[in-house]
Amino acid sequence: MRRECKIKVLKGTDLFTIEVVGDLTASAEKAMDDAYKQVCDNNPRSILLKFDGKSRINSAGIAIVINLVMQRQGKDCKIYITGVSKHFRKIFELVGLTKFTTIVDSEEEIKKL
Amino acid sequence: MKAKYREVIELSVPSRLGLEQVAVDATAALAKLMGFSEDRIEDLKTAVEEACINAIEHGNKENSSTKVLVELTADEGKLQVNIHDQGKGVPGDIEKPDIDAKVAGKQKSRGWGLFLIQSLMDEVEFDWNPETGGVTRMVINLKQ
Numbered sequence: 327m328r329r330e331c332k333i334k335v336l337k338g339t340d341l342f343t344i345e346v347v348g349d350l351t352a353s354a355e356k357a358m359d360d361a362y363k364q365v366c367d368n369n370p371r372s373i374l375l376k377f378d379g380k381s382r383i384n385s386a387g388i389a390i391v392i393n394l395v396m397q398r399q400g401k402d403c404k405i406y407i408t409g410v411s412k413h414f415r416k417i418f419e420l421v422g423l424t425k426f427t428t429i430v431d432s433e434e435e436i437k438k439l
Numbered sequence: 440m441k442a443k444y445r446e447v448i449e450l451s452v453p454s455r456l457g458l459e460q461v462a463v464d465a466t467a468a469l470a471k472l473m474g475f476s477e478d479r480i481e482d483l484k485t486a487v488e489e490a491c492i493n494a495i496e497h498g499n500k501e502n503s504s505t506k507v508l509v510e511l512t513a514d515e516g517k518l519q520v521n522i523h524d525q526g527k528g529v530p531g532d533i534e535k536p537d538i539d540a541k542v543a544g545k546q547k548s549r550g551w552g553l554f555l556i557q558s559l560m561d562e563v564e565f566d567w568n569p570e571t572g573g574v575t576r577m578v579i580n581l582k583q
Contacts, residue, residue, distance in 0.1 A: 327460045327461075327464065328457060328460050353456075353457075382484075382488075384485070384488055384489065384492065385489055385492070385549065385550075385551035385552045385555060386492075386549060388551050389541075389547075389548035389549040389551070390548075392538070392542060392548040393548050395542050396541075396542055396544060396548065399542060399543075412478070413478065413481035413482070413485070417485065417555065420554075420555070421536070421538055421551055421554070421555075422538030422539075425538060425539075426538070426542060
């Protein structure tokens, strides 16, 4: 069954993290919008969307990720995604989100990029 | 379960978002019994979830007095999933989702459901009958 989505914002200096625990679906839209506002108000150079490794993401969840990409377009901000399963990596590639985001295996990998 | 026999399972799900997971879990359980790989079961779960959400949201307009009927047919080498709603079916002029257009704000960010179903399943068909409503038929083959 679906897992409730809990969202937390972790503020860094250059990298801001939006931690997503649970499934990303339409019911998380308001909470994610609030998280985006918190993050984007700081005009970060990079944002990490950190899923918990078991998160299911449906088409409404994909739209929520696209909303973040839209908000950061033209603002010299890199968006990284981590903690997604092999299946949802494939889904992100299928819809083309990997043109606008970078999927990494771990937070540490960002430092090496 | 080796699908030497044709088995049909039917589920009737009230049109309430969240309950599509019942159909997703049932379909995944059957696919596992049939011997589908974990990767293909994940594809199937996404496709069934999207088709059920479409049936609940767009077909039945989230009217909880209506039902989504899910028919699972395990046949030799394939699983067919038919998802029926009681609504007006899929409009013929649905815009193909385009990530560039969505990011540029030229398309709504939502609207990926049909694309995902068509991308992940081996056969897909959408149909509408004014008397019985809309149906999404999809087939996933055991061996591609």
